[in-house]
Amino acid sequence: xxxxxxxxxxxxxxxxxxxxxxxxxxxxxxxxxxxxxxxxxxxxxxxxxxxxxxxxxxxxxxxxxxxxxxxxxxxxxxxxxxxxxxxxxxxxxxxxxxxxxxxxxxxxxxxxxxxxxxxxxxxxxxxxxxxxxxxxxxxxxxxxxxxxxxxxxxxxxxxxxxxxxxxxxxxxxxxxxxxxxxxxxxxxxxxxxxxxxxxxxxxxxxxxxxxxxxxxxxxxxxxxxxxxxxxxxxxxxxxxxxxxxxxxxxxxxxxxxxxxxxxxxxxxxxxxxxxxxxxxxxxxxxxxxxxx
Amino acid sequence: xxxxxxxxxxxxxxxxxxxxxxxxxxxxxxxxxxxxxxxxxxxxxxxxxxxxxxxxxxxxxxxxxxxxxxxxxxxxxxxxxxxxxxxxxxxxxxxxxxxxxxxxxxxxxxxxxxxxxxxxxxxxxxxxxxxxxxxxxxxxxxxxxxxxxxxxxxxxxxxxxxxxxxxxxxxxxxxxxxxxxxxxxxxxxxxxxxxxxxxxxxxxxxxxxxxxxxxxxxxxxxxxxxxxxxxxxxxxxxxxxxxxxxxxxxxxxxxxxxxxxxxxxxxxxxxxxxxxxxxxxxxxxxxxxxxxxxxxxxxxxxxxxxxxxxxxxxxxxxxxxxxxxxxx
Numbered sequence: 001x002x003x004x005x006x007x008x009x010x011x012x013x014x015x016x017x018x019x020x021x022x023x024x025x026x027x028x029x030x031x032x033x034x035x036x037x038x039x040x041x042x043x044x045x046x047x048x049x050x051x052x053x054x055x056x057x058x059x060x061x062x063x064x065x066x067x068x069x070x071x072x073x074x075x076x077x078x079x080x081x082x083x084x085x086x087x088x089x090x091x092x093x094x095x096x097x098x099x100x101x102x103x104x105x106x107x108x109x110x111x112x113x114x115x116x117x118x119x120x121x122x123x124x125x126x127x128x129x130x131x132x133x134x135x136x137x138x139x140x141x142x143x144x145x146x147x148x149x150x151x152x153x154x155x156x157x158x159x160x161x162x163x164x165x166x167x168x169x170x171x172x173x174x175x176x177x178x179x180x181x182x183x184x185x186x187x188x189x190x191x192x193x194x195x196x197x198x199x200x201x202x203x204x205x206x207x208x209x210x211x212x213x214x215x216x217x218x219x220x221x222x223x224x225x226x227x228x229x230x231x232x233x234x235x236x237x238x239x240x241x242x243x244x245x246x247x248x249x250x251x252x253x254x255x256x257x258x259x260x261x262x263x264x265x266x267x268x269x270x271x272x273x274x275x276x277x278x279x280x281x282x283x284x285x286x287x288x289x290x291x292x
Numbered sequence: 293x294x295x296x297x298x299x300x301x302x303x304x305x306x307x308x309x310x311x312x313x314x315x316x317x318x319x320x321x322x323x324x325x326x327x328x329x330x331x332x333x334x335x336x337x338x339x340x341x342x343x344x345x346x347x348x349x350x351x352x353x354x355x356x357x358x359x360x361x362x363x364x365x366x367x368x369x370x371x372x373x374x375x376x377x378x379x380x381x382x383x384x385x386x387x388x389x390x391x392x393x394x395x396x397x398x399x400x401x402x403x404x405x406x407x408x409x410x411x412x413x414x415x416x417x418x419x420x421x422x423x424x425x426x427x428x429x430x431x432x433x434x435x436x437x438x439x440x441x442x443x444x445x446x447x448x449x450x451x452x453x454x455x456x457x458x459x460x461x462x463x464x465x466x467x468x469x470x471x472x473x474x475x476x477x478x479x480x481x482x483x484x485x486x487x488x489x490x491x492x493x494x495x496x497x498x499x500x501x502x503x504x505x506x507x508x509x510x511x512x513x514x515x516x517x518x519x520x521x522x523x524x525x526x527x528x529x530x531x532x533x534x535x536x537x538x539x540x541x542x543x544x545x546x547x548x549x550x551x552x553x554x555x556x557x558x559x560x561x562x563x564x565x566x567x568x569x570x571x572x573x574x575x576x577x578x579x580x581x582x583x584x585x586x587x588x589x590x591x592x593x594x595x596x597x598x599x600x601x602x603x604x605x606x607x608x609x610x611x612x613x614x615x616x617x618x619x620x
Contacts, residue, residue, distance in 0.1 A: 039403050090600070095403045096349045100544060100599045103537050107592030115586055227414050227533075230407050265422075271415035275396045278408060282399045 009139045011256055017145045019252025020152025024207035025225065026232040027159060027244040028200015034176040034239020035193055037095060038087075041102040044226025045109035046201050050075045050208025051217045052117050055124055064127035068209050075205025076198045083197055106222070114219045121218040148210050155203065156245060163241055172196055176239045228255065231270060235277045237284025246285055299611055303552045304465065307559075311458050315451075323450035329562045330457035331518045334464045336542040336554035338511035343540065344549030345472055346504040347484030348398070351406045351536050352413030355393070356386040356509040358420060358531030360516025365432045365526045375438040379517045386513020387506050389416075394505035398498055401487075410533055417531040431527030435520045457518055461555065464511055468551055471507065480504055481549075545598050547605025556606050564591065 029043050053074045057067035082105070090098055125131070130144040163169035171192045174182045183189050215221065228251060236247025251270060258269035277285060315326055335357055342348040363385035367378035397408050421429050437448055438456070445452050471477050479500050482490050491497050520526045529535070538561060546557025567573045568587035575581050583590065604612065 033403070037403060039407065086596075086600075096406070097599050099351075099403070099406055100537075100541065101596050103541075104592040104595030104599065107534075107588040107595065109592075111586045111589035111592070115589070223533075227411065231411055234404065234407050234411070263422075268415060268419055271411055271418070274408070274411055278400060279396060282404070 005137075006139050009137050010141065011260055012253070013136065013141055013145065013149070015253040015256035016249075017148045017252075018256055019248045020149050021207050021211055021225075022228055022232050022252050023152055023244060023248035024155060024203045024210075025229040026236070026248055027241065028196070028203045029229060030233045030236065030238045030240070030244045030247075031172065031176065031196055032193070032200055033233065035172065035179060035189075035196065036091065038091075038098050039095070039102075039230075039233075040200075041099060041226065042082075042105040042109060043200075043204055043229060044222030045106055046075050046079060046204040047208040047211075047225055048113060048217075048219070048222040049078060049109065050205030051212040051221065052113055052208075053205070054209040054212045055117065055122050055217055058124045064124070064213070067124070068206075071209045072202045072205035075208070076202035079201025080194075080198050083194055087197070109222070110219050117217075117219075119219055121216040123216050124212050126213040144213060148214070151206075151210060155206075156241075159241060168192060168195060228270070231274050233284075235274055235284060237281075237287040240286050243284055243286035297550060297611075299607070299614055300469075300550060300552050303556070303607065303610065307552060307555055308462065315454060315458065318451070318454075320450055323454040325562065325566060327450065327454040327457045327518075327522050329559050330454070330461040331515050331522060332539070332542065332562055333461045333555040333558035334518070335512055335515040335539050336546070336558045337461075337464055337468055337551050338508045338515065339539050340543045340546075340548060340551055340554035341468055341471070341480075341511075342504060342508045343543050344547075344551075344554070345477060345484065346480040346501060348501060348505065349406050349540070350397075350409040350508075351533065351540060352409035352411070352416075353508070353512055353539055354531045354533065354535035355413040355416040356390060356512030357516040357519065357535060357539075358416055358526075358528070359389050360386045360513030361520040361526040361530050362420060362426055362432075362516075363513070364517040364520040365435050366426070368435050369432060375436055375521060379438075379514070379521075382517035382520075383510050383513050386516065387510035389513075390506045390509025391502070394502045394509070398501040398505060410536070413531060413533050413536050417528050417533070420528040420531060426526075429528055431525055431529075433525040435524050435526065437521045437524075453522065457522070460514075460518060464514070465551055465555065468511070472551070476500070476503070541595055541598070543605075545605055547607030547609075547611075550605075550607045553605050553607030560606070564594065 025043065025047060029040060033039050050071050053071035054064075054067040057070045058064060061067070061070075086101060087098075090101065126142075126144045130147050132143050133140045134143050134146065135141075136146070163173060171182065171187055171189070174187075175189050175192055179189055232244065232247040232251050234247075235251060236243030236245070250273070254273055255270050258265065262269065281287070311326065311330075314322060318326065335353065338356075339350065339353045342350050342353075360382040363382040364375075364378045367373040367381045368375060373381070393412050397405065397412060400408055420426055420431075426432060437453055440446065440452065472480070479490070479495065483495075483497055483500060487497060516530065519530065542557035542561045543554045544557070545560055546555065547553030565587070568590050569584055571581035571584045574583045
């Protein structure tokens with residue numbers, strides 16, 4: 001089975017698709033962590049809210065493309081409010097307190113979603129333009145899943161140039177390296193952090209929207225994806241685009257192949273992989289040098 | 293809060309008396325709640341050894357809770373062992389798991405430690421969720437309670453079992469109190485305060501951290517064994533990371549690094565969970581009873597408020613107030 005080329009192509013594409021979703025989710029989490037040493041456990045909740053906002057947008061406007069624009073913006077707005085109300089005031093608190101506040105938000109988000117949209121699972125239809133399949137290397141594969149992969153690659157390229165070529169990107173890179181030094185140079189790191197945080201929320205919302213037609217939407221869909229995202233951040237090493245890309249790719253592939261080849265082991269393969277990485281490189285595969 | 297801690301005995305005594313009073317006049321339901329409080333107090337105190345003393349903030353402590361519970365279930369249901377032997381085996385299994393996992397997790401620190409322990413907990417959860425020999429996501433049922441007929445008691449009576457768990461909680465408190473009062477405990481606190489200095493003094497820091505991790509895991513496994521005997525069944529949910537989070541919140545609410553604080557936090561959390569999910573509670577305070585089905589929403593808000601407002605937890609507050617009163 002393993003050497004059947006058709007099987008390999010389909011599973012590799014499935015793995016790539018999961019990798020791209022994980023990349024959209026992990027990059028925001030990773031860069032925010034790199035800059036502020038802050039980990040947002042409610043990141044999965046933002047993903048879930050993105051999917052639900054897409055559901056509502058599709059119901060109101062009857063168009064997936066409107067949802068693709070509106071839902072991530074809605075999630076970014078929620079993130080901005082969360083930042084202004086809570087996060088801004090607790091930057092000097094210990095990481096544990098910040099983590100616990102976002103942990104509380106998971107419960108709040110879970111029940112809030114249940115209150116608004118109910119506990120039953122939903123799904124949204126695949127947009128007509130992408131609702132078909134194409135032949136890839138002789139294998140039939142759904143177009144929509146290829147769309148997810150393409151979207152992920154586009155975001156990756158855009159982020160790469162954003163980080164390397166723009167002023168904000170330079171501030172973010174410098175902030176990850178040595179935040180105090182950047183602040184001492186008179187640059188408003190706080191503002192850069194806010195923008196990065198909102199962008200991370202937007203990307204989490206985007207991941208929610210694009211995964212909504214593939215997976216079912218239900219309260220609690222945030223949990224499993226959150227754990228995978230955290231593992232990506234740990235394995236890749238927080239703070240770098242490269243770490244998030246490589247981490248997403250490795251975890252997406254290992255999880256996909258693991259589920260197919262050894263379903264009884266479930267996700268244990270992923271955790272074993274993370275343990276192995278941490279044993280060899282406690283700071284992840286691509287750590288950013290921590291000067292502070 | 294670590295260090296001089298003049299109130300721990302009075303607070304512990306007050307908790308014991310309160311538990312005694314609640315137990316004495318209690319009905320069936322109250323005994324069930326008391327047993328649950330005692331079990332979560334044991335779990336929270338074991339986590340406090342890690343969080344409050346050794347400075348290792350673990351978000352995967354439920355792994356040992358679940359491991360202890362499943363070990364008890366396996367030994368009693370599969371092998372027909374007596375409950376006492378199964379309990380010992382559960383503690384052993386949890387300690388072994390902690391020893392193996394500890395080698396990996398103590399290599400990292402800070403937020404990384406939080407994340408890797410979170411993944412450890414989820415790994416155990418994922419394992420039990422898929423393990424067909426342990427009933428997959430349905431879990432296992434039919435776990436007996438200890439046979440106390442030799443001393444003329446029946447542990448299936450909630451009154452007897454709750455007394456048993458309360459005594460166990462007290463025993464764990466006494467044990468941990470001895471541990472943190474020992475040179476070993478002092479070493480943990482020193483590592484927490486300034487790890488590089490302790491390392492520079494030539495102390496094998498990883499060995500101390502590992503020992504703390506194994507001890508906390510073993511006691512967590514003991515709590516898991518008790519919860520299995522309490523409810524008579526086990527399910528993967530015992531190892532879910534929300535359980536780890538709730539236990540960590542108990543430690544924070546009560547006040548880290550004080551043991552009695554963790555027990556106090558367990559009392560508050562278990563009672564809150566019971567009250568908030570009861571329609572009668574919401575009717576009694578004049579709010580729509582439907583809120584009972586959204587109790588997690590309210591609980592989440594309370595979590596956030598407590599983490600933001602009660603810096604040192606209930607016990608810390610108590611200590612500060614007491615010091616201020618004494619000074620004036």
